[in-house]
Amino acid sequence: MRWPKGLPGLCYGGDYNPEQWPAEVWPTDVELMRRARVNLVTVGVFAWSRLEPQPGRYDFDWLDRVLDLLHDGGIRVALATPTASPPPWFSLRHPDALPVTADGVRLSHGSRDTYCASAPAYRTAAREIAAALADRYRDHPALALWHVHNEYGSTCHCEHVAVAFRSWLRARYGDLDRLNEAWTGSFWSQHYSGWEQIRPPRATRYLGNPSQLLDFRRFVSDELLEAYVEQRDLLRAATPDVPVTTNYVLGGWVPVDHARWSAEVDLVAIDHYPAEAGPGAEEQTGFAADLARSWARHGQRTGRAGRTASGATNRDTSGGPAWLLMESAPNLILTPGRMHAKEPGRMTRHSLAHVARGSRGAMFFQWRASRGGAEVFHSALLPHAGPDSRAFREAVSLGALLDRLSEVDAGTVRASVAVAWDVSSWWAMQATVLPSAQLDYLAEVSAAHRALGRAGHPVDFVTDGDDLFGYALLVLPALYLVSDRYASRIRDYVAAGGHLLVSYFSGIADEHARVRVGGYPGALRDLLGIRVEEFHPLDPATRLPLSDGSTGRLWAETVRLTGATPSVSYLGGLLDGQPALTRHGYGDGVAWYLSTRLDDDPYRDLLARLAETAGAAPTCPAAPAGVEAVRRSTAETSWLFLLNHTDSPQAVPVSGVDLLTGAHVDIVRLPAGGCAVLRED
Amino acid sequence: MRWPKGLPGLCYGGDYNPEQWPAEVWPTDVELMRRARVNLVTVGVFAWSRLEPQPGRYDFDWLDRVLDLLHDGGIRVALATPTASPPPWFSLRHPDALPVTADGVRLSHGSRDTYCASAPAYRTAAREIAAALADRYRDHPALALWHVHNEYGSTCHCEHVAVAFRSWLRARYGDLDRLNEAWTGSFWSQHYSGWEQIRPPRATRYLGNPSQLLDFRRFVSDELLEAYVEQRDLLRAATPDVPVTTNYVLGGWVPVDHARWSAEVDLVAIDHYPAEAGPGAEEQTGFAADLARSWARHGQRTGRAGRTASGATNRDTSGGPAWLLMESAPNLILTPGRMHAKEPGRMTRHSLAHVARGSRGAMFFQWRASRGGAEVFHSALLPHAGPDSRAFREAVSLGALLDRLSEVDAGTVRASVAVAWDVSSWWAMQATVLPSAQLDYLAEVSAAHRALGRAGHPVDFVTDGDDLFGYALLVLPALYLVSDRYASRIRDYVAAGGHLLVSYFSGIADEHARVRVGGYPGALRDLLGIRVEEFHPLDPATRLPLSDGSTGRLWAETVRLTGATPSVSYLGGLLDGQPALTRHGYGDGVAWYLSTRLDDDPYRDLLARLAETAGAAPTCPAAPAGVEAVRRSTAETSWLFLLNHTDSPQAVPVSGVDLLTGAHVDIVRLPAGGCAVLRED
Amino acid sequence: MRWPKGLPGLCYGGDYNPEQWPAEVWPTDVELMRRARVNLVTVGVFAWSRLEPQPGRYDFDWLDRVLDLLHDGGIRVALATPTASPPPWFSLRHPDALPVTADGVRLSHGSRDTYCASAPAYRTAAREIAAALADRYRDHPALALWHVHNEYGSTCHCEHVAVAFRSWLRARYGDLDRLNEAWTGSFWSQHYSGWEQIRPPRATRYLGNPSQLLDFRRFVSDELLEAYVEQRDLLRAATPDVPVTTNYVLGGWVPVDHARWSAEVDLVAIDHYPAEAGPGAEEQTGFAADLARSWARHGQRTGRAGRTASGATNRDTSGGPAWLLMESAPNLILTPGRMHAKEPGRMTRHSLAHVARGSRGAMFFQWRASRGGAEVFHSALLPHAGPDSRAFREAVSLGALLDRLSEVDAGTVRASVAVAWDVSSWWAMQATVLPSAQLDYLAEVSAAHRALGRAGHPVDFVTDGDDLFGYALLVLPALYLVSDRYASRIRDYVAAGGHLLVSYFSGIADEHARVRVGGYPGALRDLLGIRVEEFHPLDPATRLPLSDGSTGRLWAETVRLTGATPSVSYLGGLLDGQPALTRHGYGDGVAWYLSTRLDDDPYRDLLARLAETAGAAPTCPAAPAGVEAVRRSTAETSWLFLLNHTDSPQAVPVSGVDLLTGAHVDIVRLPAGGCAVLRED
Helix, strand or coil: CCCCCCCCCCEEEEEEEEHHHCCCHHHHHHHHHCCCCCCCEEEEECCCHHHEEEEEECCCHHHHHHHHHHHCCCCCEEEEECCCCCHHHHHHHHHHCCCCCCCCECCCCCCCCCCCCCCHHHHHHHHHHHHHCCCCCCCCEEEEEECHHHHHHCCCCHHHHHHHHHHHHHHHHHEEEHHHHHHHCCCCCCCCCCHHHHCCCCCCCCCCCCHHHHHHHHHHHHHHHHHHHHHHHHHHCCCCCCCCCCCCEEECCCCCCCCHHHHHHCCCEEECCCCCCCCCCHHHHHHHHHHHHHHHHHHHHCCCCCCCCCCCCCCCCCCCCEEEEEEEECCCEEEEEEEEEECCCHHHHHHHHHHHCCCEEEEEECEECCCCCCCCCCCEECCCCCCCCCCHHHHHHHHHHHHHHHHHHHCCCCCCEEEECCHHHHHHHCCCCEECCCCCCCHHHHHHHHHHHHCCCCEEEEEECCCCCCCCEEEEECEECCCCCHHHHHHHHHHHCEEEECCCCCCCECCCCCHHHEEECCHHHHHHCEEEEEEEEECCCCEEEEEECCCEECEEEEEEEEECCEEECCCCCCCCCCEEEEEEEEEEEEEECCCCCEEEHHHHHHHHHHHHCCCCCCCCCCCCEEEEEEECCCCEEEEEEEEEEHHHHHCCCCCEEEEECEECCCCCCEECCCEEEEEEE | CCCCCCCCCCEEEEEEEHCCCCCHHHHHHHHHHHHHCCEEECCCCHHHHHHHHECCCCCCCHHHHCCCCCCCCHCCCEEECCCCCCHHHHHHHHHHHHHCCCCCCCCCCCCCCCCCCCHHHHHHHHHHHHHHHHHHCCCCCEEEECCCCCCCCCCCCCCHHHHHHHHHHHHHHHCCHHHHHHCCCCHHHHHCCCCHCCCCCCCCCCCCCCCHHHHHHHHHHHHHHHHHHHHHHHHHCCCCCCCCCCCEECCCCCCCCCHHHHCCCCCCECCCCCCCCCCHHHHHHHHHHHHHHHHHHHHHHCCCCCCCCCCCCCCCCCCCCEEEEEECCCEEEECCCCCCCCCHHHHHHEEEHHHHHHEEEEEEEECECCCCCCCCCCCCCCCCCCCHHHHHHHHHHHHHHHHHHHHHHHCCCCEEEEEEEEEHHHHHHHHHHCCCCCCCCCHHHHCCCCCCCCCCCCCCEEECCCCCCCCEEEEECCCEEHHHHHHHHHHHHCCCCCEEEEECCCEEECCCCEECCCEECHHHHHCCCEEEEEEEECCCCEEEEECCCCCECCCEEEEEEEEEEEEEEEEECCCCCCEEEEEECCCCCCEEEECCCCCCHHHHHHHHHHHHHHCCCCCCCCCCCCCEEEEEECCCCCEEEEECCCCCEEEEEECEEECCCCCCEEEEECHHHHEEEEEEE | CCCCCCCCCCEEEEECHHHHHHCCCHHCCCCCCCCHCCCCCEEECCEEECCCCCEEEECCCHHHHHHHHHHHCCCEEEEEECCCCCHHHHHHHHHHHEECCCCCEEECHHHHHHCCCCCCHHHHHHHHHHHHHHHHHHCCCCCEEECCCCCCCCCCCCCCHHHHHHHHHHHHHHCCHHHHHHHCCCCHCCCCHHHHHHCCCCCCCCCHHHHHHHHHHHHHHHHHHHHHHHHHHHHHHHHHCCCCCCCEEEECCCCCHHHHHHHCCCCCEECCCCCCCCHHHHHHHHHHHHHHHHHHHHHHCCCCCCCCCCCCCCCCCCCCCCEEECCCCCCEEECCCEEEEECHHHHHHHHHHHHHHHHHEECCCCCCCCCCCCCCCCCCCCCCCCCHHHHHHHHHHHCCCCHCCCCCCCCECCEEEEEECCCCHHHHHHHCCCCCCCCCCHHHHHHHHHHHHCCCCCCEECCCCCCCCCCCCCCCCCCCCCCHHHHHHHHHHHHHCEEEEEEEECCCCCCCCCECCEEECHHHHHHHCEEEEEEECCCCCCEEEECCEEECCCCEEEECCCCEEEEECCCCCCCCEEEEEEEEEEEEEEEEEEEECCCHHHHHHHHHHHHHHHHHCCCCCCCCCEEEEEEECCCCCCCEEEEEECCCEEEEEEEEEECCCCCCCCCCCCCCCCCCEECCC
């Protein structure tokens, strides 16, 4: 997908909730936004109870005034449909539309997201309020983007859901025998003899069925997507030239297949909140941004082309896949039990880390810190302390900085290393009693991404269906589920000359989470030239010495060679002399298998070596450790982002025009925590 | 409130449950009580199923015999209404009176406190059994005190509660706009357009509304108080000369505003169980006792005067506010996972620590250890081992000791340092996602009380509405909620010459838990001459060096001076050179602000310094560390309690008459773990 | 009970689930079973939904083929009734037969064991499917054993259960006064005035009633037993010569009194899964096997004799009590969060540890690893990797080994040391707030068993009702509940010359969990010549020095001597000089009391000393540490099992014929991890 024309090249702003403040405050808000060079705000996310205080009685006057004020101030509006939180009257009127937990607890109004997406009453009400907004604001000049709903991700287990789940399963499996086969219905007497016997996974006596749990996640994703598409279609019909999207929330609990959704949005929008206060925050930031860009690219490939009447969207070919950091926290990293205030400059570096990876700007939750409600200590561009504050001054300075960077929106990130991302593997691993509780899909993929990042390589994520042939190196970390078709495409990639690294716990199961028998990793045995006989999950404290001086941890395996050659072996213990890392020539390419978890440094070194052999080049070998280097480029021009995450000054010997100062430099000198963007020579 | 005439000057005894034992045991009980000099026992707390075994069929015979036996033995009776545990037949008959959790689970009979205080059937039944008891025993000569219910504190979330909550909110807010404003209804689409839409806080999708949660706690407190007052009024009508009270249970889960309740009782009664086995047990004891005395004083000021017909109560002006330690554990400190047997002498020291702070005696749960039911290993004056035991011998010796101390009941504690206690701040902090999970209201107040205690100062607690002008020094630890009116009273106090120390996280929000914007601590900025821009919650392990050699932990802030002068600064790191402790002259007084948490020793030193400057004198500077010194006094006489909490002998150079020996001494020599009470010269 | 004739002398095999695999796999299975010398498989455990896919419509064809194939391969069949998991249609049709948790959540189909054993519809359906199986396969030549249900242990709290519980209580107590007395109904107003007021223990406000909780566990055990007996009786009626059993699952949550059940089975069958990866796995194995043998012996004494028509069962007098390890994991130890693959040889040693203690073989869960469902990573004799694997090769070698050991089935274990096992004490301790959360019945009994095992002694467990007089030494660890009758039998045992060691927290309560007053341990005070005044639960980190150089931990007591003499004393602290271990001559015997927990080594030394004094001899004093020695014997012959649990070779100077090689040896040389079975000279 391409960047929609009506939006700023680099957006800057955030969620704006004027309904929480008296009208006297609004002009001040617009004035301060202008001071900070804010050019886009998201309005109305949770405003349903104010927009429709009684069933069918709308109150748009206040919103009219807000949009007029913003327009007069030159600020564009992402107008939200408020469907993530129905008003109290709705819940009272439609108790069957309140969600039910797996334990059978029907939740009560009193927070957000308290609805069942499968309840007909909810879906009707959601369409109605969206249509009313479209009708009211279709011609408003401030309207630049439709922001449907907020952070889709709620699961319900009620009877409406049971009906919808059965219908989804019928569509997927056609007849019950195929479902029983896919779900291994013979295990624990779960063979269904009628569709009506099927239930969503609810509280039960003991372990649930992993295939059922996996399909339920997939169903929820599709069900929520259907709810989104209903709104998108009516908005698009009203305003063919206004792009439509929804903001993705990330997290292990989220039942949304973002790659698949990306075919249905006009731009990918993510909310990103790192969960570590240390350097992990920066690595999570890069990880999320690379995911978002990769989802956008996936959506671009798989989305229906030419779907709008006017053709206004999706035509511009510059700047790479269209995505935007829609929410982030200006001055807050929320770690378990603690809100960490960002050090001066860190908000700016995080914002640039996204922009460097293709984000069309940096948006925040939120503009003005709430004074009431459940999130009073969440941060904001304009903090409780008001504009006379370090935090607001940094917001102003970030606005000015983004202003000077506008040309980079033409460039895109080009990666020759790819890491597989597979939400089905993630969900299946969550649904299964694994040999080790330390085995965590996200941790495995993050470790691979982090190692490549530390080796200086730009990384794309690939999902089943993406083109693999363009990459020099492909890494499959814990790709638990692999379909026959996907396995075959991976084989083709290697046969055609690709380099591949597969880690332990990949290729174990088919797309229904059924283990492939005959030795692990069933789907990839021949490609890798090995057969894994046994798993050896390790105690968290255990370190297994390896023949190359590094150590394995978390996991080990009994690997039998059936064509591969050993590269690194285990030393001592039960696995003494057995292969830990193997290499297998296959067609014109090479397939490596790693049967244990390496520490960060040796993992980085291994991936650096494999990437080099495969012919992939790092972004900026001259960048010292702790300085993140990311490049956006067009065919003609390239921009290098340099972010100094260390607390001492750093110098990088690269030459070009420093966009922040306009000066040409041969060495970039970065203050502690500082950053630079270079139009390279 | 004043000490009721019909009660012993110093009460000694505890809960007595004759219904758990065969009648043959009762005379032995009375004989052993006499041996221990027990003079008051609480009877009938959980006896409802024995008093009314079938609906409306009463069985008082056994209780008649028990009260007669006690009276014959010269033992007074606190007669309990048994309404904390309805009988099984009641729950069967009125399933709608069983409580419902926030998750919607209707609880089942099988423990205690399994009722909904808002259920009409429960309230009716409670009044009936109380009236039946009043009718039966109004003239019994043993009756000295009505003990209504037991440890009010149960919360329910059922529909009866919903109705009552709405009615309470209508009374509080009048119209819905004011409620929506107070609760920030615009946040997350929670704007109500009809009263019937409001629910108690129940299980919901995500975070609840802090203002709603806070008001619900306040409602529950008032609702339980109403249930208490119903019983009190009918008991008072039957026996105008018999005082009425209920025993307070303490704890973070308790939805009771004890200061407010204290206007409605004839004496404050607390149950106190420390939760640490080490020296924390002694500090928690002093904390609870100071709270109880302060609640009684608050009740005395705010209670309706002259409410009884006969005037028998509340007329005696000696001895300070009327309060009593109603329950404590003779030989048990319950720490998580372990019952710690008290070391010899410790029960005595704990009892005297209460009496020293104004308690009119020491009462225990319970007289005789249960042999069945849920609390068989709870301790008792008469343990399972029987009277031939160390534990019972210490009970006998404590009885004798209290006997010799009777004159102290004329004295009261006089403090010139006050610490603010505010249950709304506590509840609001529990209801809010705070910047740090380590931020704990009770811990903050305890730290201040502990520091003052270690500095040797007697402490009063003050609640909004109390007179502040009598104190030399006032400390506000984490006073999160401050109303405009309260803030103004605090300002007046300082302007008139008072000394004030405010700690971080005070004055943040108004009485509806809405943050005051413009810089923290909103309500007290001008008084303190500072503006706090940002919070910096710290990792539990972090220590920030301060310019005076101490260290800050848990919390730090970016403090801007707007009139105050810095006293201590942060050293190094992001806050290098910025103020940690500030001083601001205001009117005739001084207002200090502390933006971090000090360790115990420097906190003690700081408070000692401030108290000295303010003109407050410690109780007994000669007392060595580990020897607690507390004074009760009248205008003419003073009594000094000295409790040696160390395990070595200690000497204190003070002179007076030792009440335990009757001898005049110039140096008090305390054995390890021993104590003395001195009528001072 | 005696070993049934129709079964192999030593069984080898496991659960076989052909319904999870296509029919083409079945002949391969039989061929591989033959290769491994498998002689018994359990079929049909979870096959209900395949056997009765629609209500009343049976599909036995597939099972016919499986049984024919197995019979043709010479493999015997334990045919399971599939009643542990009703089919989905059953749950849909009978929602009232779905179980309800204590919180009131009605569980949903989707796992296993999702039924209420008290629901009439369930009981009817279970009888019907069992009868249909009996009818179909009564004459099948492969049928060797009826395996009723699977791992009885599910608890429900619904109204069906309430009715059944009341009926059980009426039968137990006759009238309500006795129940109120037993349950201490006067505590917390729980006095019942009508049977209909009684409920199962459900979610309630606070602590439940321990006596009610204990009786509920007993009721559940009896209710499940009744469900078993219904099936057993109809199977026995159909096939009088085929033995019937059910497999016991072990664990603290299991509401089954296995000793009591053992009177109703034709052989005791246990499932055993150790929960520690280290040496604890071996000690848990020995513990479980000794329990199983002891239950079988108890069942033999208490079961109804001559109950079958044909007399085929229970007549063979050789080989000791009939029991069988019915399930174990071939290649897996499941510890919290990790599946530990067994080291080579460990499966064999675990199997022999059971056979050495009397098991008539070694059975496994399961034959072939599942490819789908909730337990895909559970282990199997035939792993995912297939027959070309170390794991399967060890399975083949174990089959060959067992084949060579067949003669040992005539021998039985003879122990002269007994440890008390009392499920009521366990349940009561779980139901009670104990003085220390570290006080754990299973841990106490395990510690005694472990100490005796390390001292080289074979151990029987005894349950109330077993003959005590045959033992030289009896150990009562934490025997919390002791009835008057049991106490009297213990006294008789000592008076007649027995040696007894009682540990702390024994004899505290009567059979209703009511504490015996007058000093602990109430029921055994006179026998022990002591009176315990107070408990002193210790912090986990505390170590109390004792006069013999060892240390006490976890627990200490104030012990007063009333006839006993002190043997070891506490040193220092509050208990300085007071007795820790006492000795009391009583009649012709000696009764010791230990008031603290010793570390493993001194506990082993103490028990070794007491056993020696009592005249008990260890199995094989020549066995070095880490080599487990267990003897089975008949009057004429004895077999010594030697299991080397160390990772170095070991030599044991004993002579006899090595059954594995057929050679006579004077010294047994064991490789690391190896084992030997010797027919002793």
